[in-house]
Amino acid sequence: GDSVTQMEGPVTLSEEAFLTINCTYTATGYPSLFWYVQYPGEGLQLLLKATKADDKGSNKGFEATYRKETTSFHLEKGSVQVSDSAVYFCALNSNTGNQFYFGTGTSLTVIP
Amino acid sequence: NAGVTQTPKFRILKIGQSMTLQCTQDMNHNYMYWYRQDPGMGLKLIYYSVGAGITDKGEVPNGYNVSRSTTEDFPLRLELAAPSQTSVYFCASSQSNRGPDTQYFGPGTRLTVL
DSSP states (O other): OOEEEEOOOOEEEETTOOEEEOEEEEOSSOOEEEEEEEOTTSOEEEEEEEOSTTOEEEETTEEEEOBTTTTBOOEEESSOOGGGOEEEEEEEEOSSSSOEEEOOOEEEEEEO | OOOEEEEOSEEEEOTTOOEEEEEEESSOOSEEEEEEEOTTOOEEEEEEEEETTEEEEOSOOTTEEEOOSSSSBOOEEESSOOGGGOEEEEEEEESOSSTTOOOEEOOOEEEEEO
């Protein structure tokens, strides 16, 4: 079945460090891919998305490229800030069913 | 435009008690979902609905019931609360379930069963 595998955390970085959070997926067909962010005490909110191979989603300095050949959608940011501290979830919608599939989440803490 | 709202924000139940978690969306979305999030874990789908009067089970439906009498509301019912149901519950909605559509999440309900 469809699934998402996400890099385990927690991840701790110093401010202005480079961030990569790995995400790979298994799906039939051509899924849409998402990154959601959950700030402490809040619900999930969409960070970025990509709908087809080689698409790059970007928002707030974060980027992820849909790589069909490696079935990956890694999240990157060139210079993290303390305010980026949150839990990040990779997700997919398979376009063939009624469900979204979420990874287990990666907790990021950015220290000054 | 409030988006997805959930009540209550927090609740403590005793084993065997029942309660209903409320969820309302004002975006006229057809699809609504209930997830639970256990500490350090990802989201598990409990139930979902593709429109008023239509619901279906997700990955972890046991111990829960849902109804969808209107487009806006999608309450989740716990009939006999058990400690294993201690979790944070999120309601979400989307316009469609296919393609690049985004899910919009409520702020969550933190439930503790003692």
